[in-house]
Each structure stands twice: as C-alpha cells, then as structure tokens.
Amino acid sequence: MKRALIAAAALLIAVGCEREQRRFHDSAARQPRERLVSLVPGPYTPDIRHPNPYEYNAFAISEGKRLFTWYNCVGCHANGGGGMGPPLMDSRWIYGSDPENIFATILEGRPNGMPSFRGKIPDYQVWQLVAYVQSLSGNVPKDAAGGRPDSMQAKKQEQSVPDLKPEKEPARHP
Amino acid sequence: MTTGLQSALEPAGVHAEKIGRLWDIFLAVSVVVYVLVLVFLLVALFRRRRESQSTERGAFTAVSVATGITVLTLFALLISSIFTGRGIASVTGDTVRIELTGRQWWWQADYDHPDRSKRFTTANELTIPVGMPVFIKLRSPDVIHSFWVPNLHGKQDLIPGHDGGIILKATRPGLYRGQCAEFCGLQHAKMALWVNAVAPADYARWVESQRQSSKIPSTPQQRQGQEVFMSSPCPLCHNIQGTNASGKTGPDLTHFGSRRSVAAAALPNRRDTLAKWIVDPQHIKPGAYMPAMPLHPRDLDALLTYMESLQ
Numbered sequence: 001m002k003r004a005l006i007a008a009a010a011l012l013i014a015v016g017c018e019r020e021q022r023r024f025h026d027s028a029a030r031q032p033r034e035r036l037v038s039l040v041p042g043p044y045t046p047d048i049r050h051p052n053p054y055e056y057n058a059f060a061i062s063e064g065k066r067l068f069t070w071y072n073c074v075g076c077h078a079n080g081g082g083g084m085g086p087p088l089m090d091s092r093w094i095y096g097s098d099p100e101n102i103f104a105t106i107l108e109g110r111p112n113g114m115p116s117f118r119g120k121i122p123d124y125q126v127w128q129l130v131a132y133v134q135s136l137s138g139n140v141p142k143d144a145a146g147g148r149p150d151s152m153q154a155k156k157q158e159q160s161v162p163d164l165k166p167e168k169e170p171a172r173h174p
Numbered sequence: 175m176t177t178g179l180q181s182a183l184e185p186a187g188v189h190a191e192k193i194g195r196l197w198d199i200f201l202a203v204s205v206v207v208y209v210l211v212l213v214f215l216l217v218a219l220f221r222r223r224r225e226s227q228s229t230e231r232g233a234f235t236a237v238s239v240a241t242g243i244t245v246l247t248l249f250a251l252l253i254s255s256i257f258t259g260r261g262i263a264s265v266t267g268d269t270v271r272i273e274l275t276g277r278q279w280w281w282q283a284d285y286d287h288p289d290r291s292k293r294f295t296t297a298n299e300l301t302i303p304v305g306m307p308v309f310i311k312l313r314s315p316d317v318i319h320s321f322w323v324p325n326l327h328g329k330q331d332l333i334p335g336h337d338g339g340i341i342l343k344a345t346r347p348g349l350y351r352g353q354c355a356e357f358c359g360l361q362h363a364k365m366a367l368w369v370n371a372v373a374p375a376d377y378a379r380w381v382e383s384q385r386q387s388s389k390i391p392s393t394p395q396q397r398q399g400q401e402v403f404m405s406s407p408c409p410l411c412h413n414i415q416g417t418n419a420s421g422k423t424g425p426d427l428t429h430f431g432s433r434r435s436v437a438a439a440a441l442p443n444r445r446d447t448l449a450k451w452i453v454d455p456q457h458i459k460p461g462a463y464m465p466a467m468p469l470h471p472r473d474l475d476a477l478l479t480y481m482e483s484l485q
Contacts (some may be wrong), residue, residue, distance in 0.1 A: 022461075070423045071410060120407045122465045 009073055022059070052099035052129045054124075056144040064132025065146050076113070079151035081135035086136065089136040089154035102130045175374030180324055180351040187326035188343040196258040198349065203247060222429030247435040265341055267307035270377075272300065272426050274310050276332040276354065279361035279462060280438040285381070286311075294384045295399055295413070298438045299368045304344045304378035314353055317359060323352030323369050331356055342373035351439065360461030367440035387416030388428045399480025402473045407465065414484065424464065431484040437462075445478050452477065 011079050014096025039086055054060030068074060075086030086094060095105050109116030117126070147154070185191040235432030271286040284295050302308045312321055314332040321340060322329040327346075330340040344350075354365035372380065389395045404418060405407070412422035419427075433443050437459060441447040450457070453474065455464040469477065 119405075120410055121406075125465070 064128040182324035232288040268309035269306040277364040320356035325334035399476035
C-alpha cells in the first residue's frame with residue numbers, strides 16, 4: 001500500500017513537471033509591414049496588450065543579453081548606461097516601461113534615432129530583448145537575472161529582491 | 175575521394191604521418207602482447223595438473239621474467255612516444271597564418287597578413303598550400319571547441335580566454351574533412367569543416383580571388399536577389415564585402431558561391447539544400463542562432479541566384 005502511494009506521488013510529480021518550451025521556429029518575416037496607430041489624446045496606449053511571455057525567464061534574459069550585443073544595441077545604449085541613446089538602467093522611461101511599450105519601441109523605432117527592427121528580428125527574440133532590458137534596471141528576481149557583467153550595473157545581481165515586481169512608471173512624453 | 179576521408183589512418187600531413195607511425199608501433203606491440211597473453215592463458219587452462227610442479231622458486235622466476243619483459247616493452251613504447259612528440263614539435267614555420275575562431279556552431283577563418291589590406295575572412299572551409307607550414311591560431315569567444323582534421327593532425331582545443339595554436343603541413347593535395355571534437359552545445363555534431371590542400375600556385379590564385387570584394391550582381395535576377403538579401407534580416411548578422419551588409423555575428427558570405435558546403439559542412443552547397451537552409455535552419459540545426467525566414471518563392475529564387483553568383 002505504501003509503495004503504491006509513493007509510486008502514485010512520483011508519477012504525479014513527473015507528470016506535473018512543466019518543461020520549459022524553447023521555440024526555435026519563429027521567423028521575422030511574418031510581421032506585417034506597417035501598422036497604423038490611432039491618434040488619440042492622452043497617455044500612450046499601445047495596441048499590443050499582453051505581458052511579456054518571457055517575464056522573469058532566465059534563459060530569455062540571457063538570450064536577450066546575447067542579442068543585445070549581437071544586434072548592436074550596445075552601439076547606442078552601451079550596456080544600459082546610454083551614449084547616443086538614452087540609458088536603459090535608470091527609472092526614466094521616455095516611451096513607457098511596460099513590456100508592451102518596450103516591445104513597441106524596438107519594433108516600431110522611435111523619433112530621435114531609435115531604428116525600427118520590424119521584419120528584422122523575430123518576435124520571440126524581441127521579447128527576449130524586452131526581458132533583458134527590464135533586467136538592466138535590476139528589477140528582476142535574483143534567480144532569473146543574468147550573470148554579473150563586467151560593465152556598469154544599476155544594481156548587483158545578488159542584491160536583486162526575490163519577489164519584486166517592476167515599477168510601473170507612468171509614461172512621460174517629452 | 176571517400177576512402178580515407180576524415181581518417182587518422184590515411185595521413186596526408188607531416189604530423190599525421192608521425193602519429194600514424196606511432197600508432198603502427200603501438201598496434202604491433204599490442205597485438206604481440208595480446209597473442210602471447212592468450213597463448214599463456216590457454217596453456218594454463220588446459221595443462222594437465224601435475225603434482226609438485228609448481229615450486230615457489232619457479233613461480234618467482236616466471237613472474238620476474240614476465241615483469242621484466244613488460245617494463246622493457248613499456249619503456250620502448252615510452253621512448254617511441256617521446257620521439258614522436260619531439261618530431262611533431264619540430265615542425266615550425268608560418269608561411270600561412272590563419273586565425274580560426276570556433277563559434278557555436280561554425281568556424282570563422284581570418285587569413286592573416288602583415289599588410290592589412292591583404293587580409294580576408296571566410297568560414298568553415300580552409301584552403302592551404304601543400305608542403306608549406308600553416309600556423310592556425312585557435313581561439314574561442316564562447317565555449318570550448320576542438321579542432322580536429324585527422325588526415326592532417328591530432329586534436330587541439332579552442333579554449334575561451336586562452337588562445338592556442340596548431341601547425342598543419344599537408345604532404346599531398348586533397349580534400350580533408352574535420353570536425354569539432356569537444357562537445358560545445360546543441361549542434362556540436364554538425365560543426366564540421368573542410369580543409370582543401372592544393373598546389374601553391376592554386377593556393378595563390380584562391381587567395382587573390384578571396385581578397386576581392388564581392389561580385390556585383392549583373393543579371394536582373396541577381397539584383398533582385400541582392401534586394402531580397404538587404405531587406406531581410408540577413409545583413410544583421412552576415413557580411414558581404416562591398417555591400418551594406420556588414421554583420422559580424424554570422425559567417426562571412428562574400429564568396430559563398432564558391433564554397434562546397436553550407437552550415438559548417440552540414441549540407442552540400444546546392445540550390446535545393448541552400449533553399450532548405452535559408453527557409454528553416456532550425457529544421458536542420460535546431461538551436462542554431464539563425465532564425466527561420468519564410469520567403470516568397472519568387473524572392474527565394476532570386477536570393478539563391480544571388481548567393482550562387484557570389485563566387
């Protein structure tokens with residue numbers, strides 16, 4: 001009887017284990033060419049309304065870190081410290097700090113020099129970049145945050161708070 | 175030439191010949207020892223038991239003699255191994271200098287030259303002159319790989335943060351296959367490379383053609399193909415010398431049309447295999463860093479024509 005119970009418990013645990021899915025087959029070219037944005041007064045509300053599927057995902061954050069260099073985001077944003085582009089490790093988000101906002105920033109581009117990467121980077125990689133950009137301000141759990149970089153950091157990874165949610169700063173317009 | 179392809183038993187280089195000779199010595203000695211041990215074992219198993227035959231003195235002599243012969247044999251093997259090592263290390267020179275960077279999961283080859291304008295970059299396929307020492311500097315920016323072309327030499331690791339080197343010297347012309355010999359991730363099994371040893375005159379000709387900028391598209395379809403290339407995600411990672419595509423994270427494609435393989439020798443370089451690779455690399459090398467790219471068949475056709483024209 002006891003053996004049967006243990007076996008049943010083991011089976012339940014094995015079946016309940018949700019293995020992380022890695023999507024290899026998404027492509028860049030399926031994104032529509034242009035997207036019309038409605039002109040309404042008030043704060044910016046992006047059309048895409050869903051949270052980052054990779055929020056607090058360690059693999060996604062480390063992939064985002066790799067892509068941040070590979071796609072030359074470091075060319076303008078350095079490692080979060082900024083240069084030609086604004087810093088990404090502070091709490092001032094010109095175009096919004098929600099995942100949808102960062103996603104739209106990367107995809108659409110922004111005035112004053114942020115290029116549009118629509119059609120050049122697959123969607124899943126943009127979300128990985130969004131997850132990494134959010135981690136640059138140190139506001140991801142310690143177990144999801146990437147390794148210690150050699151560059152400037154907002155907050156050391158080991159000082160990240162375990163269950164902190166990202167701050168929701170209202171979008172500011174210049 | 176498929177017999178002896180990627181075989182350490184078919185040496186085509188100076189180092190592989192020395193290693194091959196050592197292998198022959200070891201094999202001969204091992205076979206003799208093995209046969210002797212088996213013979214003695216069978217004799218011992220089937221010998222009729224005799225009384226008062228096994229004296230203390232007899233056993234001691236037998237064991238000492240056997241141990242003595244073993245020690246002498248091992249010393250002989252050790253000395254032959256030392257001589258082989260010295261022979262390998264004595265090959266010096268760097269008529270050709272290549273910097274080979276092992277990346278997950280392809281090989282970047284930068285042909286070095288004191289004159290910067292004569293340097294060029296290619297990927298996955300090395301061409302070397304026969305009979306001349308080729309110094310290959312081995313480095314890796316990500317994980318440990320290992321360079322192994324058994325027809326030419328043994329294995330040499332590419333260790334991140336610790337640049338290594340290896341010297342190759344081919345003795346006869348031919349096409350030799352190598353592969354990564356240190357597990358390096360999802361596609362370690364498909365990280366192979368080709369080394370083409372050619373006569374020095376052919377090598378000089380190849381080098382001159384590699385130093386040229388990419389061929390300008392001449393037919394309308396090639397031009398259309400270049401348009402497709404430039405407007406796709408391709409330029410983000412790939413470099414084609416002489417165009418706006420100057421990505422440094424993927425293999426250099428300037429002379430891709432003259433290569434014999436695609437994706438680190440995973441596929442032969444033909445129109446159909448290249449199409450398969452471009453449209454869905456994840457189907458062939460799942461986990462590789464090149465994303466899938468579904469293209470309209472007309473665009474894909476033009477792109478293939480352009481890639482073929484990059485001789």
